[in-house]
Amino acid sequence: MPPALPVTLNDILSQASERYPSHELGFITSSAHNSYIQVKTFSSFNQYVRNLARTMLDWGKPAGSVILVYLTEHEDNMTAVWACLLAGYIPCLQPALSAQQAHKEGHVAHIQNLFSSSSWLTNEVGAQQLDSISGLEIHLLSGLQASALNYHVPVDWVARTIQSDDDAILFLTSGSTGFSKAVVHTHRTILAACHAKGEAYSLTPNTNVLNWVGFDHVAGSLEMHMTPLLFGASQIHVHASAILSDPLRFLRLIDEKCINIAFSPNFLLAKLIRDLDKRSDLIGTFDLSSIKRINSGGEAVISKTAQSFVTVLKKLARDPCKVSFVISPGFGMTETCAGCIYDPVDLATTEPKHEFLDLGRPIRGCEMRIVDPDDGKTVRADGESGELQVRGPMVFVRYYNNTEATSTRFVESGWYRTGDVGIIEHGVMRLSGRIKDTVIVHGVSYAILELETYLQTVEGVTHSFLAATPYRAPDQQTEGFIIFYSPTFDLGGEDASTKLFTTHRALRDISVKMITLPPQFIVPIPINQMEKTTLGKIARARLISLFKQGELAKHIARAEELLSDARGASFVTPSTETERALAKICARIFNLAESDISAGDNFFELGGTSIDVIRLKREGEVHFDLPEIPTLQILKHPVISSLANYINSLLTKDTRTEEYDPVVPLQLTGNKTPIFFVHPGVGEVLIFVNLAKYFQNERPFYALRARGFEPGHSFFTSMDEMVFCYAAAVKRTQPTGPYAIAGYSYGGVVAFEVAKRLEAVGDEVKFVGLINISPHIADRMYKLDWTGCMLNLFLFLGLMTKQGVNNLAPALRPLSRKEQLEVVWKLSSFKRLLELQLTQEKLDHWVDVACSLAECGKNYNPSGSAAALDVFYAIPFTGSKSDWLNKQLKPWDGFSRGQATYTDVPGHHYTLMDLDYVSQFQKLFRSRLEARGIQ
Known part of the structure; x- marks a missing residue:
């Protein structure tokens, strides 16, 4: 325990910088191409944020003003929060805004109303997202940092004296049942949580903590930063994309930085098992003796998954006998300062009792109980299921400016209604369901009510007689859901099979597009058998109970019979x-x-x-x-x-020899305006297969593939020749507009030129999507000699890493073409080569295709304009995302007659179409199609 007990959060920072000045805060950003860690000592960080806080006072805002902090990187968020606290302001952490313009505007308007004003601290990208909304006071972090160079305040400077019961930090809820609520945590509630968590984790000044939860989440900011800082523990904060794109980084950091405590939700445990279990080349690679505890939250932890994870880590460890750690599933909410109930278990020696790991016992000061959910008061007997309630000094004090919501969530004696269904047996708690209307997919919470709103629009669904309910089948890795609904047609009618097939297909399509997951079951129930409550709501709990008991088997059997008939007809x-x-x-x-x-x-x-x-x-x-x-x-x-x-x-x-046709139909279902996607600089279109699936039964999806892959087909020799060929092919495929055209990387400038050519002959092009490409490509094309094209291809195909390519390039150029290919071939991922069924001969020819495209781009200079441009940007080849946007992409403004838009998408340049990111990309892409009126 620390020798003194801070009474405010400001005391935490003062104590940490005074007692442990050389301890470190490390950061790996979203744009890091390797494990490069930016470091600040506690001492330097303390001075840095106090200078920023002093600069904030120049805004002239009264003490206690709410500041919306809208940033993406851990260091920026951490900096902004501490600066606000020291300046006497109240930071409110804003998660990523919706890509849907209407949703974004509605949320921001709600925030303005909630706080009676809106002061935002953001970066250039965030400012661009907010630019279309009037009435906001926007401050750039970069401007604040520049102004702070004029100050050097004392190391204990604060703007004003604060008390332990003053408001400290606001956190926004997910808004799964409407607009977000702002959870108010005081200095007292946060400190109570930090003290209790630190004791539970056995934190000391010698502990090293690894975090990759976003800082806008209470687990990232309070559990994995404030708590370790209170105990003087060093920390490394990694942007989530850096871990998800390369799970091995998780193990490398544990090894290299002697990490003692880390965080891993169930889906990452499963991903690590999937990726590493058969990697015989990694056996005995890592020193994992330092890791002592892995917290896991966000979704239920499957016992078998956790056990397999322990087995895999021991197999990969240099000395399995020295690997001894607990996996600690936990329960917590924004309202409880993240985790407040834990069950640390050593799965190497303990056999779990249930399908999911228990959640355990409360931390010091926290209490829990299970009650009757109907009255919220009657305590259930040991082992009986009911509503989980908690209380303690770490529970929030109120929802900001929302007394009604606050009062409905508390019952007598300060018990907080979590909305979760649980069981307490012999003092150990486990969850068995949720009263709240959300479904969790890979740790991400999606609003059931929002999904239902869209599902209700499907033809064949009786309005207000549809319910989507979270459900997890036995041994399923992540939570799913079931759709119950009453059809508008008679299930005994002549055309019932055709109508049911069409309805179920539409319900699946909407589900995949909204939450990236199809329903596990769709159950049609006659309207006279669909129960509603006295308030006219669908009784979800009753439906899921009937489903589990097999009471709906006859409806499921009838649906399968009709669907089988429909399928049998074709x-x-x-x-x-x-x-x-x-x-x-x-x-x-x-x-x-x-x-x-x-x-x-x-x-x-x-x-x-x-x-x-x-x-x-x-x-x-x-x-x-x-x-x-x-x-x-x-x-x-x-x-x-x-x-x-x-x-x-x-x-x-x-x-x-077939006549060359650039158009490759990747899916032909649906009657909306087709989308045409131009290949990246490697010329192939297989990369679009995963994206095309999301447009099934909505609109045809065509890809344009470069010439020269097939025997007898020559390469393109100029950009004009390529554009003329592609424009003609688009017209053959879709004779009349309006057109929707997009291009990935190099294909973006080609798509722009195709759009211009179509407009020149009088056609309407309503959408031009440019994905992570600058309008000025000539300089880059000149740098792409044969070696550069080869390395670019190997990087695009996932055969080598960016770091491997950068390290290898200088040594290759003196070698002959054949020697270069042999060297790179030997260093490539054998597994990936096998997956792609590649030979040296095929790759050699593919490099020639890529080089021909680079030649076509060497003299390209953009000119003219298209009606409107939509630019999508990911982490670039080099440099920061903000520089990439502002210095390289914003010039597209000069080539768009309408207002160009810029949409931030997840992933790196080479990975944004991968399975890990494409589900999010398609939602952002679709939102821009809709915004441009593409029907």
């Missing part, structure tokens, strides 16, 4: 040997019965991803004893019968 039994062989391969890929595969099935509509395409190609080549089935032909022939005909032509050697 089912074509594979009739040739080739069709049957392909059906068998597809059945293995999608874990289906062979008899379920129709010759008329579309590979991508069955769920095929880019990796599945490679698997189909590989298994098909082996089965049919063919040297190659070109990936392009699988993309062009996704229907099994069509692909079978193509393979038959290969088997009979009837393979005339």
Whole structure:
């Protein structure tokens, strides 16, 4: 324990900098290409934020003013929060704003009303997002930092004296049931939580903490920063994208920085197992003896997953006998300063009792109980399920300017109603459900009510007779949900099967687009059997209870019968040997019965991803004893019968050179305006397969592939030739506008030129999407010699890391072309080469295609304009995201007749279309399509 007890948060910082001046705060940013850590000592950080706080006073705002802190990096957020506190202001941490303009404007208006004013502290990117909203007072962190250079205040300077019961920090709730509420935490509530957590974690000044939870979340700011700082512990804060894009970094940091305490939600445990379990090359690689505790929250921790994680870490450790740590699932909320109940368990020696790990016992000062959810007061007996309530000094004091919400969440004697359903048995708590209307997917909470609002619009659904309910099937890695609804049509009617098929397909499509996950079950229930409460609400708890008890089995069976009929009406039994062989391969890929595969099935509509395409190609080549089935032909022939005909032509050697057509249809369902996507600088379009799936049953998705891959096809020799070819192909595919065109990386400037050409002949282009590309590419193209094109290709394909490419480039250039390829080939990921079915000969030719495209761009100078441009930006090749946006991308303003927009998307330049990020990218991309009126 610290020798003195601080009474305010400001005392925490003073104490830490005075007693442990050389201890460190480390940061790995979203733009870091390796594990480079930016470091500030406690002493230097203390001086830095006090200078900023003094500068803030120049704003002239009264003490106690609320400042909205809207930043992305841990260091920036941490800096802003401490500066606000020391200046006598109240920071309110704002999570990422919605990409939907209406949602964003509604939220900001709500915040303005809630606080009676809006002062925002943000960066240039945040300011751009807020630019369209009037009445905001916006301050840039960069401007504040520049002004702070004029000050050097004493190391104990504060703007005013504060008391322990003064408001300290505001946190916004997720707003899952409407607009966000602002949770008020005082200095007293936060300090009570920090003291109790630190004791529970056995923190000391020698502890090293690793955090990658966002700072706008109470776990990131209070549990993993304020608490360790109180005990003098050093900390490393990593942007989430740096861990999710490279989970190995999690283990490398534990090894290299002797991390003792870290955080990992269930989905990261599962991802690490999936990625590392079969990596025999990593066995014995890491020193993991320092790690003593891994906290886990955000979603339930599956016992088997946690046990497997422990096994994998021991296998990868240099000395498994020295690896001894607890996994500590916990329960907490914004209202309780994050975790307040924990159950640290050593899974190497303890066998879990339940499917999910228990959540444990309260920290010092916290109490818990289970009560009857109807009256909120009657305490349930040990082992009985009911509503979880907690109380203690770490529980928030009120919702800001919302007495009604505050009063409804507390009952007699200060008990807080969490809204969760739990069981306490022998003093140990575990959750069994949620009263609140949210579903958690990979630790991200989605509002059920918002989802239901969109699902209600589906034709075939009786309005107000639909409910979506969270549900986790046995052994399922993450939470899912079930849709219950009453159809508008008679399930016994003649056309019931067709209508049901169409309705269920629409419900699935909306679910995937909104929360990246299809429902596990869709259950149609006749309207006279759909129960409602006396207040006219669907009884969700009753429905899920009936489902689990098997009481809805007859409705599920009837739906399956009708869907089977609908499918049977279009089912074509594979009739040739080739069709049957392909059906068998597809059945293995999608874990289906062979008899379920129709010759008329579309590979991508069955769920095929880019990796599945490679698997189909590989298994098909082996089965049919063919040297190659070109990936392009699988993309062009996704229907099994069509692909079978193509393979038959290969088997009979009837393979005339096809005329080049740049258009590759990746999905053809839906009747809305098609989208055309131009290839990146490597020329291929397989990278768009994962994105195209999100547009099924909505709009056709076409990709434009470069010329020169197939035998007999020459390379493009100029940008004009390429643009003329692509524009003509778009017109052949979609004779009349309006058009929607996008391009990824290099393809962005090509898409811009295609749009201009279409407009020049009188067509309307309503959407031009430019993804992470500057209008001025000539300089970069001149730098891309054959070596550069090769390394760029290897990086794009995930065969090498950015660091590996940068380190290797100087040593390669003196070598011959053949020698260069051999060196890079040997250093590439063998697993990835196998996945992509690549040979040195294929890669050599692919580099030539990429070089031909680079040549076309060397003399490119943008000119003219398009009606409107939508620019999407991710972490760039080099430098910071803000510099990339402001110095390289903003020049697109000069080429857009309407207002250009700039949308921040997750991931790095080379990864934003990967499975880890594409689900979020498609939502942001779709929102811009809608904003431009693309129907």
